[in-house]
Amino acid sequence: MFRRLPEPRARAVHFTFEGEALTAHSGDSVAAALLGAGIGHSRTTPRSGTARAPYCMMGVCFECLIEIDGVANRQGCLVEVRDGMTVRRQQGAPGLPEDLADEGGK
Amino acid sequence: MTSTDLAIIGAGPAGMEAAATARETGLSVLLIDEQPEPGGQIWRAIERNVSERPDNLAFLGPDYAAGAAKAERFRASGANYWPSAMVWHLDSPEDGDKTILVAWDGVTRQVQARSVLLATGAMERPVPIPGWTLPGVMSIGAAQTMLKSSGLYPQAPLVLAGSGPLLLLFAVQCHAAGIPVSAVLDTTPPGAMMRGLPHLPKALLGWRTLLKGRRLMQALASSGIPVYRHVRNLEALGADSVERVRCTSDGQTVELEATTLLLHEGVVPNPQLTRLIGCEHRWNAAQRCFHPVLSDRGETSVPGVFVAGDGGGIGGAPAAENTGRIAALEIAEELGAVNRPSGDIEIVKARDNLRAQMAVRPLLDAMYPPPDWIGKLDGDVPVCRCEEVSARAVRGAAADGAPGPNQAKAFLRAGMGPCQGRMCGLTVTEILADAHGKEPDAIGYYRIRPPIKPVTVGELAALDGAD
Ligand SMILES: Cc1cc2nc3c(=O)[nH]c(=O)nc-3n(C[C@H](O)[C@H](O)[C@H](O)COP(=O)(O)OP(=O)(O)OC[C@H]3O[C@@H](n4cnc5c(N)ncnc54)[C@H](O)[C@@H]3O)c2cc1C
Ligand code: FES
DSSP, rough: OEEOOTTTTTEEEEEETEEEEEETTOOOOOHHHHHHOOOOEEEETTTTOOEEOSSSSSSSSSSSEEHHHHHHHEEEGGGGGOOOOOOOESSTTTOOOOOHHHHHHH | OOOEEEEOOSSSSSHHHHHHHHTTTTTEEEESSSSSSOOTTTTTHHHHHHHHHHHHHHHHHHHHHHHHHHHHHHHHOOOOOEOOEEEEEEEEEEESOOOEEEEETTTEEEEEEEEEOOOOOOEEEEOOOOTTSTEEEEEEEHHHHHHHHHOOOOOEEEEEESSSHHHHHHHHHHHHOOOOOEEEEOOOSHHHHHGGGGHHHHHHHHHHHHHHHHHHHHHHHHHHHHHEEEEEEEEESHHHHSEEEEEEEEEEEEEEEOOOEEEEEEEEOOHHHHHHOOEEEEEETTTEEEEEEEEEESOOOTTTTTOOOOGSSSSHHHHHHHHHHHHHHHHHHTTTTTOOOOOOHHHHHHHEEEEHHHHHHHHHHHOOOSSSSSOOTTTTTTEEEETTTEEEHHHHHHTTTTOSSHHHHHHHOOOOOTTTTTHHHHHHHHHHHHTTTTHHHHHHHOOOSSSSSSOOHHHTTTTTTTT
């Protein structure tokens, strides 16, 4: 979906997404790193389970919510990608009280 | 715990200028921003582009490159600076210090400040069209952010849709960078020039801004990018992600292929912090959004809390700098800072500049009016993206007796998701105002509660033992 302009001075950053090894550039946010690596969607909604991707890239829409190093609900567009990060797609509404999560599954 | 005379939230043009000015008066200053570098939205990643991607400055343009000197001035000011730090709560008693809670590096830090300046800027107005939740549909600002911070750009076919200066600027930046744009779908209603004309004499005071706008329009016209005018009924179509865009242009149906559709209908103040502290807001009919009510010193209705920049009302970067400067000088006066010999003259100068910069706003508001269709929405179109609430459901809540957004929230969960209503708040207010035949001021807005940013259990746990 996204391409990169030539960046002769960039440093490569290695991380994983859903277990797959990916490469980004230093200074990328996690959300940008995923879009740059061709990842089409980074979370599913709690209610209907539809796929979503980042919308605003500036911290207001929360469509980039993602699990980083085991912590869910991080704003991927505000966290810089780092070497060795383990990133996972956020499915539904992790960390919400069970009744809400259940409701989401219906 | 950290104590400071002045805490500033937001390191854009307003916050950086305020920090540098306040330091000159001798105040201690702490500036907190969730981005990794100073610059705010306009100058996002300016330092990194200067040091690592100097070639990109050419297509990002002179207004962007001008941010380098601003960031340098701020860095040299002696202000304490916390980057990559998110403010998630502000407690602002009328008397005594304000308390700010900041999530930073996995812990919460507590800040005590004698005065607080909110310089949190604007956000793009959400554009709730059918299909806007499909992957591949983003805001113009989102794509511009990726271009500034990472040199990333959407693969062809790329379609831009909407109205206003930021759309124009991004189209021209893409063209200058050699990034192909398939089409611009311009939603500005017919008669822009005629609507602008009555405001022209006053706007001439801001001739610099007018000239820049004119240059952008000429650059777009000579770029060869196809522009469809008077666009309405915009829709994003696709199965798993956007594949096509449909609309009407001058009444004719247009359908284009797109792997990315970028939307933009102007910017509005980011309301979270001013709403959180419960300061008074008023509806601005020309810009179709709420503004916090500010004194001419920049103070909100909550004593000791000031607002500067686009968060107080849209004025653009140069105006943001001046409101930052004015607020810093006023705060220095109030806190009895020592080095303020020429303060009054400087305030007069800043106010004069601000007047010239604000003179073009009525012209811009008239030429690029905010969308008039949002309050009329009905049907399946998702209004609240988080909880997937449709326009029809919001109208239903109105019919069932919900007088305002907080009752609609209780009925529908609209505004209860992680974005806390940032993406649906304005739309819900507008639909309810339409349904009840009332003014938005009478309808109101969501009550905002802390935390205004997602805080992890670890960050909460670390709160009491902070520092
Ligand atoms: C996405 C976007 C792109 C834009 N691009 C341009 C452009 O290229 N050219 C142009 O002329 N104008 C642009 N604008 C218009 C812009 O609003 C102004 O020109 C200018 O940046 C406003 O300055 P400011 O200081 O008021 O706020 P901003 O520059 O918006 O700075 C506000 C800062 O506050 C920070 N912040 C907000 N909330 C929190 C919080 N809770 N905790 C910590 N930090 C927080 C943000 O990270 C941001 O850095 C853009 C606006 C948007 C929304
Ligand atoms: S993409 Fe909108 S909050 Fe991150």
